[in-house]
Amino acid sequence: MTSLKILEDKDTGGSGTGNSLYTNPCGRKTILDKKLGSGSGADASVGRMFHTLMEYWYPGKMNEIALPDSDVTASSWAAGEAMRLFTAYTERYKPTDLEVISIEQQLPSNDEQKHALHEAFGIPITARMDMLVNITQEHIDAMAETRPELAEIQPGRWIWDFKTKKRTGNTDVFRYSVDTQFMLYPALWNYLHPDEPVLGMIADCIVRNKEVKFYTIAVPALDVHEAMSILVPYYQRKYATHKLGHVELTACFDWGKVCPHYETGACDRKPST
Numbered sequence: 001m002t003s004l005k006i007l008e009d010k011d012t013g014g015s016g017t018g019n020s021l022y023t024n025p026c027g028r029k030t031i032l033d034k035k036l037g038s039g040s041g042a043d044a045s046v047g048r049m050f051h052t053l054m055e056y057w058y059p060g061k062m063n064e065i066a067l068p069d070s071d072v073t074a075s076s077w078a079a080g081e082a083m084r085l086f087t088a089y090t091e092r093y094k095p096t097d098l099e100v101i102s103i104e105q106q107l108p109s110n111d112e113q114k115h116a117l118h119e120a121f122g123i124p125i126t127a128r129m130d131m132l133v134n135i136t137q138e139h140i141d142a143m144a145e146t147r148p149e150l151a152e153i154q155p156g157r158w159i160w161d162f163k164t165k166k167r168t169g170n171t172d173v174f175r176y177s178v179d180t181q182f183m184l185y186p187a188l189w190n191y192l193h194p195d196e197p198v199l200g201m202i203a204d205c206i207v208r209n210k211e212v213k214f215y216t217i218a219v220p221a222l223d224v225h226e227a228m229s230i231l232v233p234y235y236q237r238k239y240a241t242h243k244l245g246h247v248e249l250t251a252c253f254d255w256g257k258v259c260p261h262y263e264t265g266a267c268d269r270k271p272s273t
Contacts, residue, residue: 186221
């Protein structure tokens, strides 16, 4: 069985050369993250552990995992918080709410796809989807009470993305509609799989309030050619910036948080000479 240690260490992060890399505003942080780790601490551990639990729960493989007991959750805040979210989630939703096609699927998935994306972008570009799902009208009807936000979506294939959050995002509907991740992932899939297109990307938001809150946001995919005309030059510019190791001083302090590399002294905030 999978132990808590594996839950903590399991890599459920980004794909390596994808949106989270290129949208990091500070090129030096990108380099230091790769060398030293992101240093994002317990909050990130909660998200990673919750993602791993979902990876077993949705396909019905919970018998393969050893859940942390009360002694572990009492000694590990991240484990306790992940289990609190997991308990609330599984009391609200059912694994049969969705038809899961794949979990943690990497794009590109083979050398031919890798070559195709490099031809299109001219740079390394990857993505890792939390889940690829098929949602039928029966699923939509069955989720009418638990996910009313999905009542008007079109049945079909969607990319499903878990978002564990500290607070409700009052602007999330707008933010995700213009978020590069929510444009990139469907565009990459549809570019590589024109005969099996996805309809868009869904954010499954889990809010870590005292009483866990939930909401769901569906973002329809753009036409693949329109999306690529936006994404290719955007990521090419981001790639050039990060190759230079640009120091972005405004990224040192973000929403009341200090960059961990500045805190530890790994970065002195001075431009490279």
